[in-house]
Every structure is written in C-alpha cells, then in structure tokens.
Amino acid sequence: MALMLAALRILLGGFFMLTGAAKLSPVAAPVSQQLKVLFTRFAEVCPLKLFGYQPDPRSYQTAVGWLELLAGALLVAGPPLLQGISTLLLILLMMGAIFTLVSLEESLSTCIPTLVCLGLLLLLDACRLLAQPQQALRPSRKKTAAPRAFRESWE
Template sequence: MALLLGALRVLLGGFFALAGAAKLSGHISAPVSEQMKALFVQFAEVCPLKVFGYQPDPMSYQTAVGWLELLAGLLLVVGPRMLQDISNLLLTLLMMGAILTLMSLKESLSTCIPAIVCLGLLLLLDVGQLLSQTKKVVRRSRKKTPSAFKESWK
C-alpha cells in the first residue's frame, strides 16, 4: 500500500511540477505557452476570487498558478510529510478552483475531465495516506490485569 501511495505521490507531483513549469516558461512548448496565455485571459474574467472583489491580471494569474503548481508538485515528491500534506491540500483547492472556473465558462465535460481526474487522484492520495497513518496509530495490545486485581478474586 505504501509503495502504491508513494508512486501516486511521485506521479502527481511530477505532473503538477511539469504543468507549472509549462505555465511559467515558453521554452518547454511554445504553442502550449501561447495557448495558456489566451486561456488565462478567459480564466481571469471568471476567477473564483472575483466573489471577494479581486480581479487578477491574466499574466499575474498564470504566473501565480504556475508557481503554485511547480512548488507544490515538487514538495509533493521530495518534501517532508507535513509539507506533502500542505501541498496536497493546496493542489486540491487549486483543482476545485479550476473546475469551478471551467464550469463558469460553460466548458464541455470533456474539457473538465483532466481537472476532475487530478482532483480525484489527489483526494485518493489524501485518503490513502490518512488510512495508512491510522493503521500505524491503532495497535492491538494486550491489556495486562494488575496483580492486585487478580488476587482479590482468589
């Protein structure tokens, strides 16, 4: 179980780190970089933070999301347990925001599927780590009866 969770963590962390790097740099794939710029103009218009009165600049929004994905992805792979949990939470919130943004743009379900799958895998990783952690905490132990208690029944 631990090996499977570790593999999933490395896979997700690598994916998010690569996706973040693609948003930050045009050197990875120039066509994808240009497409991202156009998409983030639309994403900024329906940003979930707009509810709180914040309207992000599309380039700043893309840069912030890129850094968040890159750093959280790297921490998910190589960080200590506490930072892995924090990065999993941040990436989960980011995927929820991505799904909300795509739904606000009235995109098709096929466009939302990658974000939904990533969210599902992040939640699976979180639940799996929680279950493996509780197995370590809950241990069966024999309770020894104090000898004074045994003697009173004789």
C-alpha cells in the same frame, strides 16, 4: 498498498511539477500564446472574483504555475506534514479549475483531466488519512509486568 500510494504520490507530484514549469517557462511561441489566451479567459471568471479580487492574467498564470511546481515538489519529496498540505493546496487548485471551466461553459471533455486529477488527489488524501490512525493505534509489543505487591494482593 503503501508502494502503490507512493507511486501515485510521485506520479501526481511529477505531473504537477511539469504543468507548473510549463506555465512558468517561456516555451515555444504557439504554446506561450495559447497559455496567454487561456489565462486571459480564466482571469475573467477567477474564483477569487467572488471576493472582489480581479487578477492580472499574467500574474494569475505565474501564481498557478508556482503553486503547481512547489506543491508538486513537496508531494514528491516533502515530509509527511508538507505532503498533506500540498495535497490540500492542489485539491483546492483543482476545485478552482473546475469552477473556472464550468463558468466558461467548457465541454465535459475539457473538464475530464481536471476531474481525474482531483479524484486522484482526493484518493491519495483519503488513503493517507485512513493510514494515519492505524499507525497511531498500534499496540506496543512490550509487555510490562505487574508490580509484585499488586500480584500478591490478588492471589
């Protein structure tokens, strides 16, 4: 089970590192233009707009790209605490992406990759949280002997 969770963590981390790098790098002109158009639409319905912040589409794309790249890298190679934090950040990012897609009234087929990523991140986080108490509650195998005076008083 631990091997499957590690594989899932590495695959998800690698996926988010690739998608983050694609948002940050000047890729082929048609893809770059398509990302620019998408993030212009995304910035119009950004979840942060509910709090009074309207992001610039280019800076929004850059911020999402860096978040995906760094959180994906921490998910792959970070210590357990930072893996948990990066999972939480990616879950929040996917929830924001779903909010954005629903606000733009996109089709279900457009939302499916985001929903799958969110589901896998939630599964990874739930399994990590379920495995944590088991490690903390394992009894030690070291047996301690009762003091001699204590044993003699009961005999």
